Amino acid sequence: MNYIELVELYEKISKTSKRLEKTHYVSKLLKKTPIQELEDLILLIRGKIYPEWDEKKIGVSSKLVIKAINKTTGVSDKEIEENWKKLGDLGDVARHLLSQKRQESLFKRDLIVKEVIKSFRKLSDQQGLGSVDQKLSIISELLVNATPLEAKYISRTLVDNLRVGVGKGVIRDAIIWTYLGGEIDIKYDFEKNDIELDTNDREKYNEILKKIQHAYDITNDFGLVAKTLKLEGLNGISKLKMEVGKPINVMLFPKAKDVNDAFDIVGKPAAFEYKYDGFRTQIHKTGDIVTLFSRRFENVTLQFPEIVKAVKKNVKAEECILDAEAVGIDPKTGKNLPFQKISQRIKRKYDIEKIAKQFPVELNIFDILSYKGESLLQTKFKKRREILNAIVEEEEKSIVLAKQLITNDEKKAQEFYAKALKNGEEGVMVKSLEGIYKPGARVGYGVKLKSIMEPLDLVIVAGEYGEGKRSGYLTSFYLACEDNGELREIGKVSTGLKELEEEGITFKKMTELIMPLVSKNEGKFVKIKPQIVIEVGYEEIQKSINYDSGFALRFPRFLRLRIDEKEVEDINTIDDIEMLYNQQRGK
Numbered sequence: 026m027n028y029i030e031l032v033e034l035y036e037k038i039s040k041t042s043k044r045l046e047k048t049h050y051v052s053k054l055l056k057k058t059p060i061q062e063l064e065d066l067i068l069l070i071r072g073k074i075y076p077e078w079d080e081k082k083i084g085v086s087s088k089l090v091i092k093a094i095n096k097t098t099g100v101s102d103k104e105i106e107e108n109w110k111k112l113g114d115l116g117d118v119a120r121h122l123l124s125q126k127r128q129e130s131l132f133k134r135d136l137i138v139k140e141v142i143k144s145f146r147k148l149s150d151q152q153g154l155g156s157v158d159q160k161l162s163i164i165s166e167l168l169v170n171a172t173p174l175e176a177k178y179i180s181r182t183l184v185d186n187l188r189v190g191v192g193k194g195v196i197r198d199a200i201i202w203t204y205l206g207g208e209i210d211i212k213y214d215f216e217k218n219d220i221e222l223d224t225n226d227r228e229k230y231n232e233i234l235k236k237i238q239h240a241y242d243i244t245n246d247f248g249l250v251a252k253t254l255k256l257e258g259l260n261g262i263s264k265l266k267m268e269v270g271k272p273i274n275v276m277l278f279p280k281a282k283d284v285n286d287a288f289d290i291v292g293k294p295a296a297f298e299y300k301y302d303g304f305r306t307q308i309h310k311t312g313d314i315v316t317l318f319s320r321r322f323e324n325v326t327l328q329f330p331e332i333v334k335a336v337k338k339n340v341k342a343e344e345c346i347l348d349a350e351a352v353g354i355d356p357k358t359g360k361n362l363p364f365q366k367i368s369q370r371i372k373r374k375y376d377i378e379k380i381a382k383q384f385p386v387e388l389n390i391f392d393i394l395s396y397k398g399e400s401l402l403q404t405k406f407k408k409r410r411e412i413l414n415a416i417v418e419e420e421e422k423s424i425v426l427a428k429q430l431i432t433n434d435e436k437k438a439q440e441f442y443a444k445a446l447k448n449g450e451e452g453v454m455v456k457s458l459e460g461i462y463k464p465g466a467r468v469g470y471g472v473k474l475k476s477i478m479e480p481l482d483l484v485i486v487a488g489e490y491g492e493g494k495r496s497g498y499l500t501s502f503y504l505a506c507e508d509n510g511e512l513r514e515i516g517k518v519s520t521g522l523k524e525l526e527e528e529g530i531t532f533k534k535m536t537e538l539i540m541p542l543v544s545k546n547e548g549k550f551v552k553i554k555p556q557i558v559i560e561v562g563y564e565e566i567q568k569s570i571n572y573d574s575g576f577a578l579r580f581p582r583f584l585r586l587r588i589d590e591k592e593v594e595d596i597n598t599i600d601d602i603e604m605l606y607n608q609q610r611g612k
């Protein structure tokens with residue numbers, strides 16, 4: 026397939042905000058895609074070159090892309106940068122400058138998808154001495170053969186800023202529309218912006234959707250899901266398995282109002298567990314090999330050597346996948362450390378042993394997803410915990426099971442909750458004994474109970490420069506929540522950030538993090554590529570016409586950075602906010 030066909034898709038989907046219309050365009054292209062190219066195409070549609078669980082990234086700086094544009098067009102770096110400032114997007118700059126280039130290369134050939142992704146992958150493999158030159162020649166080779174429009178999307182993919190607005194849901198639905206054309210006839214109606222299905226087909230569709238979502242949740246690989254569906258149908262999909270070594274989506278928990286509400290949702294008796302405030306860790310063990318993943322699938326094995334050691338020593342299973350929370354422990358006092366302290370360990374590449382001694386962690390295991398090569402996702406929680414009891418040899422301050430109380434007694438539950446809070450935990454998790462493990466979903470198999478007003482995870486979409494001693498730093502940040510694939514603003518935060526590093530996250534640090542993501546400068550105001558997720562506390566949620574979400578936060582304050590834990594897709598939705606708004610009004 027020619028790359029230009031994919032580029033035409035990018036253009037079409039970025040011009041509409043309608044999710045179903047986007048799905049229609051993606052599905053149309055998938056229908057034309059030969060099986061050998063399917064996986065590559067599905068990755069590229071979202072600007073990726075490897076499946077989610079794979080750590081390899083393209084890793085090209087804007088600077089290098091500028092150099093490549095210079096090499097291809099002859100326009101100076103300085104002029105390219107000026108254009109960049111003016112247009113605000115490197116892809117648009119590439120397009121503009123390539124279209125001005127008068128002389129066409131004599132040997133220009135059509136780019137094909139296979140070749141383009143191969144070049145992208147070569148870039149991710151280049152490391153070390155001389156790699157910059159190698160990278161430059163790979164990018165220039167692509168640009169020389171590209172049309173201006175192709176150059177726009179090549180550049181954007183290179184700097185990991187595709188911005189065509191296609192979420193995972195669109196890909197999932199497009200896969201269904203493409204390969205289930207036989208089972209149910211799915212036709213998109215442009216006028217109504219809907220697919221017309223009768224009740225029967227709608228039910229069938231929802232069933233299929235659940236199966237496809239599940240297949241994705243355990244493989245994190247839409248290419249594999251699409252290929253399997255095309256070749257083996259739904260039968261093949263139900264045979265897809267999670268694999269030790271490949272992270273799977275973790276189960277999420279909605280919030281309950283109080284102990285009674287928690288019992289209502291999960292049933293009686295229920296398992297109450299301490300809700301530890303740490304770092305969610307998925308542990309894959311096979312023989313002597315232990316691999317640790319963050320909830321965003323980053324491989325953090327090297328960063329937490331003490332966990333690896335403890336799992337090897339104390340987990341008596343040849344093969345298993347565990348779900349756990351790693352909690353920082355102060356080596357002097359033995360008390361829990363705030364999350365910010367151990368968060369420094371997540372990306373650490375040097376002095377790992379030193380910082381491990383300074384901020385050691387205790388692993389609190391709360392679930393098991395696979396044992397002896399068999400999936401436990403359909404196994405009841407009660408049984409899963411029994412397996413954990415049998416295979417984990419607890420060792421205080423190193424590796425323990427989440428503290429648990431099984432009860433149907435409200436008073437006992439309340440006491441346990443109070444004890445958790447007294448102990449400095451965030452609250453409790455309340456889990457259904459009969460519940461299965463549902464990756465990725467916020468279903469009622471478990472709920473969380475926290476004492477404070479639920480903080481929100483929101484993404485920063487814009488900022489403002491400060492004045493006086495804070496001039497030169499961004500000091501106010503506009504926040505957005507998610508609404509069906511769109512971002513909606515809900516407020517502006519400036520409280521909670523610090524002046525001094527010892528005190529926490531500073532304005533300076535925040536400004537440094539944000540600068541590479543600025544997409545537009547308008548005086549004191551900057552627009553920011555939505556990537557930085559933060560946790561925000563507040564006093565109250567109010568209705569408001571000031572923000573396009575229709576809500577505003579009263580006294581918002583920055584609590585912590587969530588960039589190592591949450592992606593934009595994980596932020597709170599407008600529905601969450603509506604629910605919290607109603608809850609606080611006692612509805």
Ligand code: AMP
Nearest residue numbers: 298299300301302305350391427454473
């Ligand atoms: P939240 O991040 O507030 O939505 O709360 C859910 C998180 O609590 C999970 O992602 C885990 O990282 C963490 N957690 C702490 N203790 C437990 C536990 N006992 N069971 C499940 N999750 C827990």
